[in-house]
Amino acid sequence: MSPFWSAWIIILTTIFLIGICWVLMANRKTQNRGPDATTGHEYDGIVEYDNPMPLWWIQGFVATIIFGVGYLIAYPGMGSWPGVLGWTAVNQWQAEVDEAAKRYGDVFAGYSATPIEELAQDPKAMRMAQRMFANNCALCHGADAAGGYGFPNLTDNDWLYGGSPEQIKTTITHGRTAAMPQWGNVVGDQGVREISAYVYSLNGREADAALAAEGGKKFQMFCASCHGKDGKGNYAFGAPNLTDQVWLYGGSMGQIQHTLQNGRSGRMPAHQELLSADKIHMLSAYVWSLSNQ
Ligand code: HEC
Ligand code: HEC
Incomplete structure (x- = not known):
């Protein structure tokens, strides 16, 4: 963020905060009590009491202002001020990725060491692989892997590039580009x-x-x-x-x-840059299982 926009945001935010403090203070007490503690206005015989705002309401308001100021000190919000906690969206994402890697790392390593034909029999692994398929492959091959116009059906045991575990894995890892010349x-x-x-x-x-x-x-x-x-x-x-x-x-x-x-x-994109080798192994087992069970 350029210094100008940073300053712009800081100034506007500060003016706004001071502004709401002023509005709050200015309305804390009643001002123009008429006779009988009413505002003195009357509409069709209806008069309006001029009571101060309830204390609990004022307290709630003050609490939100204090919270807001605390938040702006702790987290990024005031222009390019990074916040004392050092939080960033990237850090949080990385922490979640690390956490997932720690949690699933061993599980994946175990699956990775299992041959594809055997892994295909493991219902838990296949449930995970099915979710990976939904996230990465269903867009083209369909949620049920039955394909569509130009996208091969992966469930019919009819293959363009071969249906052995190794051939499937090669397809997913390196992608495939078909070249049917025009005649x-x-x-x-x-x-x-x-x-x-x-x-x-x-x-x-x-x-x-x-x-x-x-x-x-x-x-x-x-x-x-x-x-x-x-x-x-x-x-x-x-x-x-x-x-x-x-x-x-x-x-x-x-x-x-x-x-x-x-x-x-037709082009099947290479997935070696997009997915870890462990995941490709699981997806290969999933695709293999679709026409071998
Ligand atoms: C952008 C669309 C797209 C995505 C995403 C995609 N594919 Fe493909 N895939 C294709 C196309 C198109 C082909 C056929 C290529 C051809 O015409 O030769 C293909 C071919 C294949 C084949 C070969 C089928 C055969 O008959 O030999 C397999 C296996 C396969 N994809 C699995 C996957 C898996 C698993 C994923 C997810 C990791 C995936 N694909 C993601 C478009 C895609
Ligand atoms: C250089 C190798 C090559 C030659 C030569 C070739 N083809 Fe193909 N053909 C392919 C490939 C690869 C595909 C798959 C295209 C894709 O997946 O996008 C294909 C696809 C096709 C399809 C589509 C099949 C389907 O399932 O929809 C037909 C039909 C076809 N070819 C007929 C022919 C005919 C007829 C000739 C001769 C005039 C011919 N091809 C020559 C490689 C070739």
């Missing part, structure tokens, strides 16, 4: 229609046979390197299985064509 400018509109018909038919659905036959050839040429000859996908590229009726971006003819035309690049 519109490579194979042209007709090519997109042919290949889409082929991909459509891979899921046991009826598509134009002539288109699909042409598409099959092009698929081997352009797509098999990532999605595999049979279209079953490849964890190394995060290339989805195109034969299982599970779709990240939708499996209608139009949606497949759109994916081919424009490409896709």
